[in-house]
Amino acid sequence: MAKKIDLKNKSDKDLQKDLGDRREDVRSFRFGIAGSKVRNVKEGRDTKKQIAQILTEVNSRNK
Numbered sequence: 001m002a003k004k005i006d007l008k009n010k011s012d013k014d015l016q017k018d019l020g021d022r023r024e025d026v027r028s029f030r031f032g033i034a035g036s037k038v039r040n041v042k043e044g045r046d047t048k049k050q051i052a053q054i055l056t057e058v059n060s061r062n063k
Contacts (some may be wrong), residue, residue, distance in 0.1 A: 006052060007057040009055065011022055012058070012061065015054055015057060017059075018050075018054055019051065019054045019055070019058070022047055022050050022051045022054065023051065025047050026044065026047050026048060026051070027046060029044045029047065030044070051063060
């Protein structure tokens, strides 16, 4: 999981790319759950936490 310290060192462009990647991971996770392909159910929760951390950093930079 990406730590907030790591996120502070990234550029805005990198944060947006990571955000897109994490959202794609959540989407594929949801489809995997529907198809019963996913074994690690904590993965979805961890990915959502990463998205929240990225959005928090992006919003703090915009203020």
